[in-house]
Amino acid sequence: MKIIKKVSNSPEETFDIAFELASRINNPCLIGLTGEMGTGKTCFAKGFAEGLGVKELITSPTFLGISESYSGRFPFIHMDFYKKVVLRNLIEHFQKNKSIVLIEWVDNFEAVFKEKLNLEINVLIQYLKDKEGLILENKREIIIENSL
Template identity: 40%
Template sequence: MTEKYRKISNSPEETFNFGVLLGRFIEKGFLLLLLGDLGSGKTLLAKGIAEGAGYKNEVTSPTFSIIQEYNSGSKNIIHMDLYRLNTEEELIEIGFEEYLDKDNIVIIEWPELAFSLLPADFVFIEIKKLTDNKREIIIFGEGKQKEIIMERLNNNADIRN
C-alpha cells in the first residue's frame, strides 16, 4: 500500500502555512499534482508553496491563463490549472511537456488530463473539504519525490497534528 501523509487544516491560514512548509521542502524538478473539488483550497495551497520556495510576489490563479510562471531567483515555479482544457492535444499545443523540465518546480491543479504525459516521479496533494474552513490534506505519490517529501514531513515536528 502506498504511504500517505495526512494533515488536518482548520483554516485557510493553516492551509496556506502548510503550503509554505511544503515549499521549503521541495527542490527543482519536483512535480506536485493538486487534487480537490472547486473551492477546496488548491490555489491557496499553491500560493503557500510558491512563497515557501522563495517567491515573494503575488501568486495568482492560472485558471484563465492556464500557466503562470514565477521566478524566485534560484527556483523557477510553473503553476498550471488544466480545468479549462478538454484534450491532450490542447496540452501539447500549449507546450505542456516543455514545462516539465527538471530545472522547474511544477504545480498542476486539475492534473487528470495530463496523467498519460507525466513522468513516473511525482507527488499528489489531495485536499478534501470537511467544513467551510476545515480541510484534510493527503499527500502520496510515486518515486523519489514522494520519498523525499514524506521523509521531510515525517521528520518535521512543526507540522505534526
C-alpha cells in the same frame, strides 16, 4: 513513498502546510493537486510558492492556464487544467528547464489524454463533513503522497 495526512482548519493552515513542504524541496519536480472547486488548491499553490521564495503574487493562472515565476529558489510554473489541459511536451519543456511545475486539476490530464503524468508529489484536498454530512466550512483534509 511517504504519505502524510493533515487536517487544515483555515486557509492560513493550508498555506502553512504547503509552505513547509516547499521549504524542504531541493529538486525540480512535478506536483499534482486534486480536489473539488473551492477546496483550496490555489491557496496551497500560494503557500507553496512562498515557501520556494517566490516574490510575485500568485493568483489563479490566466485563461491560458499557465503562470511562470522566476524569483524563487527554482522557476515556479503554476498550471490549472480546469478549462484547458496543456500538452505533455510543454510540461517537459519546463522540466528540462529545472522548474517546479505545480498543476491544479491534474486529474483532467488523465481524463483528456488517457495517460498518467509521472508526479513526484501528489496532493489531494478534500472537504470534511460533520455527522449529518454537511460540509464543514473551513476544514479540509490534505493528503500528500511524496515520492521524493
